[in-house]
Amino acid sequence: MTTHTTPETLIEADPDVPTVRMVREFDAPRELVFRAHVEPDLVKQWMGPDSIGMDIDVWDIRTGGGYRYTATREGEAVAHFYGAVHRVDENEKIVQTFGFEEMPDAVSLDTLVFVELPGGRTRLEALSVVYDFESRAGMLASGMEVGVNEGYAALDRVLAGLAEERA
């Protein structure tokens, strides 16, 4: 990988438990990567595939908080996502649920860990668990890796902008 290549996100399905693990590194300090997950004005600039917009109703990422947003394509609502926030350790960890109205029984428990790396870089480790392997297969078949990779590429740009503001 050269430094000019967009880093790929590692997406791993564990053979023994119905989890999905995603690991991605960012060329930005941990507090900025964390901020970009917590501040709704930043989140809507990067999360999800490029073709999808976010209308955020609630974005309250603190222990006991929650979030709710509508995914839009060309201004039309295509899905309604929501979750409850179990625990937030500032700059370190977010534990939350994830679901969407269109499949009310689908739910995952997601843990995001923000790891400080040398040189002002950050590794984001996300671990999701669902109730069974069928649900995980559905998740993986949904095209999530497009949303993840396009989203994180956009996050790289948002982080570069934040770093410039601070410089």
Place this chain on the structure above:
Amino acid sequence: MTTHTTPETLIEADPDVPTVRMVREFDAPRELVFRAHVEPDLVKQWMGPDSIGMDIDVWDIRTGGGYRYTATREGEAVAHFYGAVHRVDENEKIVQTFGFEEMPDAVSLDTLVFVELPGGRTRLEALSVVYDFESRAGMLASGMEVGVNEGYAALDRVLAGLAEERA
């Protein structure tokens, strides 16, 4: 089992996924069993082992809500439990997280389903998932079945009281 025996709760550890399934029937209509999970004044009368009291700080069981309480023994705090509520379908389903301050990394995703049975009875089906089999083993080794069985026996009495009020 005779009708005078307290019904046991079925507690099942799935061999293939790190879940725990609990099934218990109650001789009370579904809306009362649901109420007894949602109203804090009722919850504190039955939840947990007989030797443990509950000081409830927050009990807000609705989509986007949460809960937080202190478990007490002879008036002394012994543990602090909390969770976020992912989704509530009234009288039908509660999906929430469960954790405690004393082990900040321990978390489960819990789904409670309230099933209407003939004759004004109710089956409660609870399904919890954790991230790995080690965490589940810890859960099962924690003496949870004492709390579950003593708690549900107390819930039987609370439900009998509620049914009398309505008669």
